[in-house]
Amino acid sequence: MEGSGEGSRDVVLPSRPVPGSYGVPFISAVRxxxxxxxxxxxDKYFESRAERYGSTVVRLNVPPGPFIARDPRxxxxxxxxSFPVLFDVTKVEKRNVFTGTFMPSTSLTGGYRVLSYLDPSEPNHAKVKQLLFxxxxxxxxxxxxxxxxNFGKxxxxxxxxxVSNGKSDFTGLNDTASFEFIGEAYFGVRPSESSALGTGGPAKAAKWLLxxxxxxxxxxLPMIVEEPLLHTVPLPPFLVSSDYKALFKYFSAAASKALDTAESLGLPREEACHNLLFATVFNSYGGFKRLLPGILSRLARADKKLHEKLAREIRKAVADAGGKVTLAALEKMELTKSVVWETLRVDPPVKFQYGRAxxxxxxxxxxxxYSIKKGxxxxxxxxCATRDTRVFGPTAGQFVGDRFVGEQGRKLLKYVFWSNGPETESPSVDTKQCAGKNLVVLVGRLLLVELFLRYDTFTADVGAKVVITGVTKAATSDPSKA
Known part of the structure; x- marks a missing residue:
């Protein structure tokens, strides 16, 4: 283990006031x-302020600032x-802080405050989360x-x-495949096969997310365009109302069995449907839009020896399972799981967490x-937390595919926080940890399995999008002969 963060456990730490400054009201927040x-x-915004004040706990402003934010401080x-205090709901309140210092209009969610904006102390929190479980x-x-x-296609x-163009936009294809996969996996109905959405589902979902x-x-976009357009006043909800109605129509029909369960839990059917839509589109789809291209992006820049090791591990586990991709086979893929965890550590899909004392x-x-006042x-x-050099050592900022392999590597998992909680803990109705935590890691592994059952290696251009430029096919497509 490169670092443990354990050395100061029994040390009495000096008490300090929280350093930093909010500056001049309005003007400093915009700056x-x-x-x-x-x-x-x-990254530089936070790192520079921690360096300036010689502290990793610091007062500062966060976007969006004036007009949209309740208070940017x-x-x-x-x-x-320090970061894990944000998971302790006995110490911090999670009411209406999912997106931080501002909250989008509930007009975007059918007039309801959905699960992500509920504190566990609110009665509906446990009901909605149990519905997701x-x-x-x-x-x-x-x-x-x-x-x-879906990903085979x-x-x-x-x-x-x-073959035809010399390259393939994986990011764009993933948007469609992920949306189809989620609908089929969760509800047994592909969105493209519904009259409500057809092939327009991913575009409607992305617009609503934005x-x-x-x-x-x-x-x-250029600052002169993006600042007044996105960061100065909220975008009017009515501009996406038709898109949301189409999404809601799909969920009302496709999720009928889940909505029956919701009613047995004491949740009104309409409110439950808005919650299912949010959890599926915002949490699941929004997460897979970032995570799956992120995995390929990291692998494209990694040493090709990592590709070889992954292919070998995946093909052996599948061959041992009689050529089938089973949950038992997936559990034997230690390096594969480590690569997914390492991607989630270095590039967490949700970077910001909030809580009010x-x-x-x-x-x-x-x-x-540091002393923090109520409110x-x-x-x-x-x-900053998951790349902490005091825990992960000098390679904290680097992608190390096998970081979590072996007993020592697994000890570091308690510092992987992407799910709004440590990776070593399981979500419950009493916490804000992601209900689909284990599913996300499973899907990340399935992407690697699908990739390396087909190919020995691949190349890609990475930037705003992941564009695959070449693949080397495996000698055999039959895992039982691997």
């Missing part, structure tokens, strides 16, 4: 927003030791075949496009203890 999005970028937690449990046997069917298309996250996102608190970093907004920038 900081420009640094965050354009002049420095996210936060106490930022930028190390692996029930859905995932009831459809567990559909995940592997649905994934292989994706890679067929990749090969055809490479309306909710645009104040804290960048599309890579329920009472006066003492928060510890590696070096000091203060705590903010965590996850990449």
């Amino acid at each position: 900081d927003r420009l640094d965050f999005f354009y002049l420095q970028g996210e 936060v106490v930022a937690l930028l190390d692996a030791k 029930s859905l995932l449990a009831s459809r567990k046997d559909a995940v592997v075949p649905a994934f292989r069917s 994706l890679f067929d298309t990749v090969e055809e496009q490479i 309306w909710q996250i645009c104040p804290i996102a960048t599309l890579g 329920k009472a006066d608190l003492q928060i510890e970093s590696h070096d000091a203890s 203060e907004m705590l903010f965590g920038y996850q990449p």
Whole structure:
């Protein structure tokens, strides 16, 4: 293990006031927003302020700032030791803080505050989360075949496009394949086969997603265009109302069995449907849009020896299972799982976490203890926590595919926080940890399985998109002969 973060466990840390400054009201918040999005970028924005104040717990402004944000002022937690307080719902309130210092209009979710915006103390939190657990449990046997069917077609298309065009836009193909896979896996109905959506589902979903996250996102447009368009005032919900109605119509029909379960749990059918839509489209689809291209992006830049090791491990496990991709076979793929965890560590799909202090608190970093007042907004920038050199050593900022292989590697999993909780813990109705945590890791592994059952290696151009430029087919497509 390169680092453990355990050395200071019994050390009495000095007490310090939280350093940092919010600056001049309004003006500083706008200036900081420009640094965050354009002049420095996210990583440098937080790293520079931690360096300036000599602390990984620091006061600063976070976007979106004036007009949209309730209050841009936060106490930022930028190390692996202080960050986990954001998961402790006995210490922090999670009501309406999913997107942080602003909250999108509930007009985007049928007029309801959906699960992500509920605190566990609210009655509907446990009901909605139990609904998600029930859905995932009831459809567990559909995940592997649905994934292989949809992503098998994706890679067929990749090969055809490479032959005809010399390259294939994996990111674009993944948007469609992920949306189809989720609908089939969760509800047994592909969105493209529904009259409500047809082939337009991914575009409608992406547009609806943008309306909710645009104040804290960048599309890579020039600052002079993007600032007034996305970061100054909220985009009007009525501009996506028709898209949302089409999505809701699909879910109302496709998720009928899950909605029956919701009613047995005491949830009104309409409210449950809005929650299922949000969890499926925002959480699952939004996550897979980032995670799966992210895995290929990291692998494309990795040493090709990692490709060889993955192919060998995957093919042996599948061959040992009689040529079938089973859950038991997947559990034997230690390196494969490590690669997925490492991608989630280095590039977490959700970078920001928030929570409002329920009472006066003492928060510890590696070096000091800080007093936090009741009501203060705590903010965590996850990449700073999951790339903490005090835990992961000198390679903390690098992608190391086998980081979590072996007993020592697995000890580091408690510092992998992508799911709104440590990877070593399981979600429950009483916490805010992602209900689909295990599914996400499973899907990441299935992508690698599908890739390396077909190919020995691949090449890709990586940037805003992952464009596959070449594949080397495996000598045999029959895993039982691997």
